[in-house]
Amino acid sequence: MAAPAPPTTHLAHELRETLGRVVRRLRAEPGPPIPLLSVIGLLDREGPASVSELAATQRMRPQSMAQTVKELEAAGLVSRRPDPADGRRAIVELTPAGRTTIRDSRAAREDWLSTTLDDQLDAGERAELRRALALLDRIAGA
Amino acid sequence: MAAPAPPTTHLAHELRETLGRVVRRLRAEPGPPIPLLSVIGLLDREGPASVSELAATQRMRPQSMAQTVKELEAAGLVSRRPDPADGRRAIVELTPAGRTTIRDSRAAREDWLSTTLDDQLDAGERAELRRALALLDRIAGA
DNA sequence: TATTGTTATACTCTATAACTATA
DNA sequence: TATAGTTATAGAGTATAACAATA
Numbered sequence: 001m002a003a004p005a006p007p008t009t010h011l012a013h014e015l016r017e018t019l020g021r022v023v024r025r026l027r028a029e030p031g032p033p034i035p036l037l038s039v040i041g042l043l044d045r046e047g048p049a050s051v052s053e054l055a056a057t058q059r060m061r062p063q064s065m066a067q068t069v070k071e072l073e074a075a076g077l078v079s080r081r082p083d084p085a086d087g088r089r090a091i092v093e094l095t096p097a098g099r100t101t102i103r104d105s106r107a108a109r110e111d112w113l114s115t116t117l118d119d120q121l122d123a124g125e126r127a128e129l130r131r132a133l134a135l136l137d138r139i140a141g142a
Numbered sequence: 143m144a145a146p147a148p149p150t151t152h153l154a155h156e157l158r159e160t161l162g163r164v165v166r167r168l169r170a171e172p173g174p175p176i177p178l179l180s181v182i183g184l185l186d187r188e189g190p191a192s193v194s195e196l197a198a199t200q201r202m203r204p205q206s207m208a209q210t211v212k213e214l215e216a217a218g219l220v221s222r223r224p225d226p227a228d229g230r231r232a233i234v235e236l237t238p239a240g241r242t243t244i245r246d247s248r249a250a251r252e253d254w255l256s257t258t259l260d261d262q263l264d265a266g267e268r269a270e271l272r273r274a275l276a277l278l279d280r281i282a283g284a
Numbered sequence: 285t286a287t288t289g290t291t292a293t294a295c296t297c298t299a300t301a302a303c304t305a306t307a
Numbered sequence: 308t309a310t311a312g313t314t315a316t317a318g319a320g321t322a323t324a325a326c327a328a329t330a
Contacts, residue, residue, distance in 0.1 A: 011268055012255040012256040014272070016176055016255065025281070025284075027299090038158050038162055045155070061322065062288075086288085086330075113281075114151045114153075129277050130153060169322090177298090192311075202297095205299075230310065231306095
């Protein structure tokens with residue numbers, strides 16, 4: 001007979017611990033902080049978006065995202081233009097410098113995480129991780 | 143023929159985003175902060191440990207773990223006693239209150255994460271997540 | 285009134301630097 | 308000298324509260 005599954009409280013505990021370990025490992029790498037990379041990566045892939053939209057996709061408060069966008073703007077990586085259809089909204093988009101930053105870092109393989117995922121995991125494991133991210137997003141959305 | 147795997151840079155990007163979303167979702171829940179829960183959960187499962195040992199399992203600096211342990215001690219959830227064999231070391235262990243706290247929160251299902259993992263994922267998906275955590279720990283260890 | 289966004293402020297988490305005490 | 312631990316300090320990341328402007 002198969003071994004019984006460990007209780008879910010164990011999984012919860014291990015998830016909390018692993019999350020902490022990975023986030024700290026990521027932060028230990030030099031380069032732009034995680035939230036900044038997430039946002040410019042998102043803008044590169046999905047195109048311009050408002051602050052509220054960015055906040056929603058990251059499940060972050062709009063006030064917090066405003067800070068992040070302000071930092072990116074100060075660094076010259078994104079710019080804002082008013083939404084012609086709605087004076088309240090501002091559309092955030094990558095500047096050429098921002099696009100260069102995110103693409104160069106990928107092309108030059110300066111991205112520690114990408115490199116490590118390639119080195120430490122095989123193709124099947126990467127696919128497995130991809131599927132698990134969908135599960136984690138389901139948890140995040142609950 | 144099978145669809146080609148998306149480039150690893152996409153996986154890296156999605157991993158960063160998902161990690162952020164889950165951590166923020168977890169933090170939004172009332173109750174003890176993640177690092178505190180991790181430590182008392184670990185002590186409950188593995189038994190007493192020194193500050194350095196706790197720091198190593200969490201891949202955290204000993205100075206940072208000292209802060210966490212200080213908070214737990216102030217809250218009366220852990221206590222310290224000198225290691226009889228090595229005067230430099232202090233052994234951290236759960237107090238009865240600490241043990242009650244971690245176990246009650248589980249028994250009473252006050253633990254949002256455990257409950258959500260049970261509600262949102264089926265047994266196969268939880269097993270899949272468990273395997274993925276091992277992959278993430280490999281990344282964290284690299 | 286509701287929505288979009290911002291600024292001010294504070295708290296959590298974790299790091300580095302500098303130190304003490306014991307081995 | 309090396310190791311275990313601490314305190315002081317700083318910085319990143321994010322939240323709540325209060326506000327202005329537009330719909």
